Amino acid sequence: MPQTGTAAPTEYDTTEVDRSTRWPVTVLYMSALFWLLVGTVFALIASIKMHMPDFLGDYAFLTFGRIRSAHLNAVIYGWSSLGTIATLAWLVARLARVPLRGGIALLATAALWNLGVLLGVVQIMAGNMRGSEWLEIPTPIPVLFLAAFVPVIWVSLKTFAQRKIQSTYVSQWYLFGATFWFPAIYVVAYLPxxxxxxxxxxxxxFAHNVLGIWFTPIGLASAYYFIPKIVGRPIYSYYLSLLGFWALALFYNWNGSHHLVGGPVPTWLMTASITASVMMVIPVAAVAINHHMTMKGHFSLLxxxxxxxxxxxGAMSYTGVSLQGSMQALRNVAQIxxxxHHTVAHSHMGMYAFFTMTLFGAMYYILPRILRVEWPSAPAIRWHFWLTALGIGIYVVGLTIGGFFQGLALNDPARSFQSITDEMIPYLELRSVAGVLIAIGHVVFAISCVRLLKRAREGLFS
Amino acid sequence: MTDPRHEKEQQKHRLNEPEGDEIDVTRMHLGLTREHGEPHEGYEPMPLWLPTLIVGLLVWAGYYIGRYGGTFDANSYDPVTIEEGAGSGNGASQGSPMDRGKNVFVSTCVSCHQTNGEGVPDQYPPLAGSSVVTGDSKKLVQIILHGLNGPLVIGGKRYDGSMPAWAGTLDDAQVADVSTYIRKSWGNKGDEVTPDQVKAIRAATSGRGQPWTAAELGLPH
Known part of the structure; x- marks a missing residue:
């Protein structure tokens, strides 16, 4: 590893900080991983059904309407949210430079949250789901999530209060944003x-905000933390950090209504949403410049x-998916x-190419530090990266192009719906191929994690 | 790592990997023993093009909200389709009545009555082959202007839905064009409807605040 810049060695003992997060973060990450695998299986089933409609069609709980929602909820509330909470906990302690206060309470979070996801997914597969996307989990299960979130708020505030540093780094702004925004939108969404x-x-x-002010802040907090950390130089510009954070806070939560473009919603609401979606170019550009200028000259570290x-x-995907999102919100683009499938590609670019890949990156850094063992196999990490990167690449490119043709065809009154459906089959088959690559990548990652845990157990008890 | 089993395993990896491979497990995890300090921020100024871009975006935002804000009226709805080409958002004034009517139809009616005019079984009645469409143009225009609520029988099938009023969204020419279009498409053989006719009907029914029912218009229900 080349020596880089003037970075001081870590100026405090990270050992204690990392140890304080060991149990909660490991448990949260491993249960997240479990839901990632479950969600991947659901995803593959749903994907195959798109071009082989009879596949597993004899089981009510595996029909498309249920399995798709089960996939969504398993990866959103299982994988992504649990991974988010784990990353948040570790970053809060690291950024405050003190051990996590009350970290054990996060074990209760893990237990309640996992119970919530389990019950939610079972209910969905049993056909008992609500009619709103991203909010399929029926009441009263959401109460479990809210209860599970109390320790998250408590632990981050308590740890932050003990911080041993004057200035608050940009990652922490995003962490607090996510910590307080998520419970707010979740409660509001379930009001009857x-x-x-x-x-x-x-x-x-709600649905757009889960991505925008719950997952995105954690993804960005991770990128803001790990890029300068590994490169060993300060983040490029404080002013860009400020601009990026506040512009996101100002504009993102207006974005959701652009999903209803063309629907029976008052014009002003649509226009406000589209305008805010385009304004997202500001925070995205600020963050992209900040990260790029920090990385500049150090790309060999990749x-x-x-x-x-x-x-x-992940960070590059964030820039790409956000700019694409600003475009897609415009009425005459949305019309196509x-x-x-274009939209499906877009959402996976956000949730996978950006967020999930960033989360993998964070896990590769955090897990060996809190468990104090090394990753067992470098080739496995390489396989994991290339399988998932290639998989999501094929997925996004294929469906983006396919969806575009689909949109043009659907707007052509001369085309029959059946012929458009037939034309989409190759793209949908390509999606399943991409899904298989991603799934293999996940299995490789899971094996790495299990071997890491084994090593840690031997290390801890020997 | 003091555990001999780990050492053995690491040796195994070294043997498996080609010499000089760029990823090496031990090198990769130098951070375990030595990592850079916690990140902090530099204070480089932002590049000048960014504030320029922001000003440009804000100007655009002002224009867009003004142009498409619908005066912030809760009852102002999108015309659904922003036509390609600037300035044609409120209906092209070029082309034949059929072409213009088709534009209105595609942006206003198609989501329920479908591009082929067949409607949706049990939900939205067909326009193709419908006597309501090809019959008395006055009733048709009245329905388009003020909507229709409740049961209606078309082609022997009973529908019980509600069609919204378009008087506030479509002007006389648009109502005339779309009426002409649906009266002459999909095998329908009706005559043209003119903007003057629509104007007269609109004036005569201007006090109407609610949708018609089939009974009021003397249609089968």
Whole structure:
């Protein structure tokens, strides 16, 4: 590893800090991994059904309507949210430079949250789900998530209060954003007061915000932490950090209604949402410049640091998916891309190419430090990266192009619906191939994690 | 790592890997024993093009909200389709009545009545072959202007839905064009409807605040 810049060695004992997060973060990450595998299986089944409709069609709980929602909830509330909480806990302690206060309470979080996801997914597969996307889990299960979130708020505030540093680094701003925004939107979304059009408006306000002000802040906090950390130089510009954070806080939560473009929603709401979606160019550009200028001249580190490789892949995807999102929100673009596979590619670019890849990067850095053992196999990490990167690449490119043609065809009154459906089959088959690559990548990663845990156990008890 | 089993395993990896491979497990994890300090921020100024871009975006945002804000009226809805080409958002004034009517149809009616005019079974009645469409143009225009609520029989099938009013969204020419279009498409053989006719009907029914029912218009229900 080349010596880089003037970075001081870590100026405090990270050992204690890392040890304080060992149990909660490991348990949260491993249960997240479990849901990733479950969600991947669901995803493959759903994907195959798109071009082989009879596949597993004899089981009610495996029909498309249920398995798709089960996939969504398993990866959103299982994998991504648990991974988010784990990353948040570790970063809060590291950024405050003190051991996690009350970290054991996060074990209760892990237990309650996992119970919530389990019950939720079972209910969905049993056909008992709500009619709003991203909010399928029926009441009263959401109470479990809210209860599980109390320790998250408590632990981050308590740890932050003990911090041993004057200035608060940009990652921490995003962490606090996520910590307080998520419970707020979740409670609001489940209020039993929406009917008709307001229900749809609230639904997409919520769904887009889960990505925008829950997962995105954690993804960005990770990128802001790991890029300068591994490169060993300060983040490029404080001013860009400020601009990026506050512009995101200002604009992102207006975005959701662009999902309803073309729907029976008042024009002003749509216009406000589209305008805010385009304004997202501001925070995205600020963050992209900040990260790029920090990385500049150090891209060779991508070869040696798996964390950096995943994180930079994620950060670049964030820029790409966000700019694409700003475009897609525009009425005359949405007119083509809306209700096509194009949108599906877009959402996976956000949740996978950006967020999930970033989370993998964070796990590659955090797990060996808190467990005090090394990753068992470098080739396994390489396989994991290339399988998932290639898989999601094929997925996004294939469906983006396919969806675009689909949208054009759907707008052509001369085309029959059946002929458009037939035309989409090759793209959907390509998606399943991409899904298999991603799934193999996940299995490789899971094996790495299990071997790491084994080593840690031997290390701890010997 | 003091555990001999780990050492053995690591040796195994070294043997498996080609000499000089860029990823080496021990090198990769130098951070375990030595990592850089916690990140902090530099204070480089932002590049000048970014504030320029932001000002440009804000100007655009002002224009867009003004142009498409619908005066922030809760009852102002999108015309659904922003036509390609600037300035044609409120209906092209070029082309034949059929072409213009088709534009209105595609942006306003198609989501329920479908591009082929067949509607959706049990939900939205067909326009193709419908006597309501090809019959008395006055009733048709009245329905388009003020909507229709409740049971209606078309082609022997009973529908019980509600069609919204378009008086606030479509002007006389648009209502005339779309009426002409649906009266002459999909094998329908009706005559043209003119903007003047629509204007007269609109004036005559201007006090109407709610949708019609089939009974009021003397249609089968």
């Amino acid at each position: 007061v929406y009917q008709g059009v307001p229900q749809a408006a609230m639904n997409w306000w 070869k040696t640091s798996p964390t950096l490789r995943f994180i930079v892949f 891309t809306h209700f096509t």
